[in-house]
Amino acid sequence: MTDTKTLIENRPPSVATLFLERVAATPDAEAYRYPVPPESGTGPDAWQSLTWAKAAARVYAIAAGLMDLGVRPEERVALAANTSVEWILADLGVLCAGAATTTVYPSTNADETAFILADSGSRVLFAEDAAQLAKARERRAELPDLVHVVVFEAAGATDADGDGWVLSLAELEKRGVAYLELHPDAVVDAVGALTRDQLATLIYTSGTTGRPKGVRLPHDAWSYMARAIEGVGLLDENDVQYLWLPLAHVFGKVLTAGHITVGHVSAVDGRVDKIVENLPVVRPTYMAAVPRIFEKVYNGIAAKAREGGPAKYKIFQWAAGVAREYARVTQRNMRLTGSATAPLALRSKHAVADRLVYGKLREAFGGRLRACVSGSAALSPEIGYFFAGAGIHILEGYGLTESSAASFVNPGEAYRTGTVGKALPGLEVRIAEDGEVLLRGPGVMQGYHGLAEKTAEVLEPDGWLHTGDIGELSPDGFLTITDRKKDLIKTSVGKYISPVEVEGRFKALCPYASAVLVIGAGRNFCTALVALDEPAILGWAAENGLAGRPYAELVAAAEVRSLMDGYVTEVNDGLQRWQQVKQFRILPRDLDIEHGDLTPSLKLKRPVVERQFAPLIEEMYAGSHES
Known part of the structure; x- marks a missing residue:
């Protein structure tokens, strides 16, 4: 070979x-x-x-x-x-x-x-x-x-x-x-x-x-x-890949190159609204997706469990906790001993949870899924650990359009949730003094078309590409992206905050949140805009005396505000004082591509959302002072 x-x-x-x-x-x-x-x-x-x-x-x-x-x-x-x-x-x-x-x-x-x-x-x-x-x-x-x-x-x-x-x-x-x-x-x-x-x-x-x-x-x-x-x-050549990602995006495009050289089957359908319907038909062994898809799947599972009544929801919450614990323990042991083992008591709980919850989840994905690759944006570790413990291995990867998409990816069995894995063979990587990840290799772009000055800002004459991301490399080569250089916000009291970290915690805890945007640059405290997942919140409403109310009315209801307030409090309990969200507003609609809130690859357009909902942001800061 x-x-x-x-x-x-x-x-x-x-x-x-x-x-x-x-x-x-x-x-x-x-x-x-x-x-x-x-x-x-x-x-x-x-x-x-x-x-x-x-x-x-x-x-x-x-x-x-x-x-x-x-x-x-x-x-x-x-x-x-x-x-x-x-x-x-x-x-x-x-x-x-x-x-x-x-x-x-x-x-x-x-x-x-x-x-x-x-x-x-x-x-x-x-x-x-x-x-x-x-x-x-x-x-x-x-x-x-x-x-x-x-x-x-x-x-x-x-x-x-x-x-x-x-x-x-x-x-x-x-x-x-x-x-x-x-x-x-x-x-x-x-x-x-x-x-x-x-x-x-x-x-x-x-x-x-x-x-x-x-x-x-x-x-x-x-x-x-x-x-x-x-x-x-x-x-390998026996795999069946389900390809739905937009091929105008580099993440989808690179999958077509890999498909040719490996020679496996690709089932191709870009209709996002058909994903759930297609999975049991295609029965893929491999699929790539963006974090928003996994978040929506998780929210849908949680909402369905809640609809089944308090007992069923408690079973789901217990099973979710077992999944995360099992994933953390087995991944740690794989790292330390080379074997994904777990104590007998945890294995027993995991086996029960598998019969009650995880098995049904895997069947919804077609029953043959070996792995999913997640890229384009950061996946919340709590979401990643849940799916890992449920037997759906999400291998996070990392790359840029400027590096042909695939620069890092987690290895199949020894993957580590929360990291983006190891550099692809043939790629050089180094961490600059300020923590920025630099890349050099055959996948790096020639430059920006007709934009020599913009090219010079990110591409050094000797071929090193400045990614704009802050990261850490483990001694054995696993990369963890800790911040986006441009996305770090500095409050008016001089504290640096990673909004992505806070947003990830919130989405992992709250099954009703579709998107979260933390605000705080130049302000004396942090606030947040919260968009709700419509099917999930309608399901909650049906069980809590609000059945029949339209989405726009629900997001303004005091009961929903109280529900979100509980999740904000729970998130804040795990944060430093300067990271905590002091106020929040629920958006009147979900964020989407049609309104320009998201890119076609489902990345959040922060400046666009901040402009569109500027009155809500100013309302949260009107007359307020850090206590």
């Missing part, structure tokens, strides 16, 4: 090369599964499959179709669509044509979509449907470089101008097949001509603090990531 170092050192120049190698090695193996909605519009989806060979036929046709449209090496081709098998095939088609993919979140508004298309100089846009097409058509006059739009779902997406600007994916593939009849080696030759430093992807940051920046990632970054993921050994 090839060792990891050799695997990485001998990597090919591109993922496109890896794709051709995978197709040649296992042409008849299943590569993708994807849902097909019923023709009647009701009932369950039917899941269909693509082998590697059939996927390759479509990828070749798309690549050749782009060549026929005049797309040349390193020219940008944009993708504005939800996660789907078509997204993956189009992306591979772009890479196999020698061009570079520009990613656009489908939730991006017309103004920002136009900015990304113009800033990247994209020549072609793959648009999911008529709605995505409309954004480009609205700003067509401002996009002289955009010569064609290719639409996945042709319904309603007509070539209204009659000049061939719009065509369907099927039409593009038909053109590609005809092009290959005349130039049969065109795709193989294009892939063979790729070099490591050629631009492969422009991934635009999600813009938590202003206009998004285009991160330039070369072909070598993805080839390295693919081989490093293979070398870590978290997956």
Whole structure:
């Protein structure tokens, strides 16, 4: 078996090369599964499959179709669509044509979509449907470089101008097949001509603090990531991955690279509202997600237990406590002795809790889940320990768009909740004097597109990337992210506070909190904005004499205020005085992407939320003084 170092050192120049190698090695193996909605519009989806060979036929046709449209090496081709098998095939088609993919979140508004298309100089846009097409058509006059739009779902997406600007994916593939009849080696030759430093992807940051920046990632970054993921050994060819993460985000994109080199099955469906329904159908062995998903699952379980009455809720609370204790003990013993053991008494309690609670939870995930990888934001350790003790192993990882997503990940059996694991093979890491995590390796970006000054702020001439995160490395290489350099707040009395730490504690304790935002920079004490999970709080209301009241009325009710006040008091009991939340306000609605509160990868946009709810914040500080 090839060792990891050799695997990485001998990597090919591109993922496109890896794709051709995978197709040649296992042409008849299943590569993708994807849902097909019923023709009647009701009932369950039917899941269909693509082998590697059939996927390759479509990828070749798309690549050749782009060549026929005049797309040349390193020219940008944009993708504005939800996660789907078509997204993956189009992306591979772009890479196999020698061009570079520009990613656009489908939730991006017309103004920002136009900015990304113009800033990247994209020549072609793959648009999911008529709605995505409309954004480009609205700003067509401002996009002289955009010569064609290719639409996945042709319904309603007509070539209204009659000049061939719009065509369907099927039409593009038909053109590609005809092009290959005349130039049969065109795709193989294009892939063979790729070099490591050629631009492969422009991934635009999600813009938590202003206009998004285009991160330039070369072909070598993805080839390295693919081989490093293979070398870590978290997956093998027998795995079934459930892929729903947005592929416009680097976290989702890196999973497609790992999939190619390992050769397992990927079940692809980007509809977030279908996750719960899909899990028992797909029965994945592996899944990646963001912390907000695990928090919502936990809140849903707790709310369902509460709905079952006081006795059932007490059993859940007891089982949750046992899970956390069991996870802490077994992980500590794994670290100290290399064996995940626990005392007999704890094992006995855990076995009872498993029959009553954990087994049902695992079945809800499809019953075969070996591990989940959590990334994009910090996972509360209390949530992590709960799932670990319940037999659902959440392996936290860490990376940035600027480092091709995967920089650290926890090892399979010896993972440590609360850390983001060890550096991927081939990556260098060091901790600066101020505690900032610095990275250097093949996955690090070339720079920000057209922004030399911004690049120089984070990327040193010798290749070290400043992550902006504060962290600590254990003697055996496990990284713990302790703070975000820019997110640390300093109160007016000179105390530094990590809002993420306080927010994580609150969400772990309160099953009704969907999001929490701690305020305190330049103030003399901390306050918090709390958004509630609608299904969870409606369930609580039904049991507490408030049934039938709408969500907007519930969040303003004195009973709900009293409920949250109890959780705030409980959180404060475990904090230093200067960290404690002295006042809070419950938001009139949950935070979401539609209002601009969250990025498409579900990260909190702190400045946006603070601006939107500024009156509530000022209300908490009006006439108040630290006592």
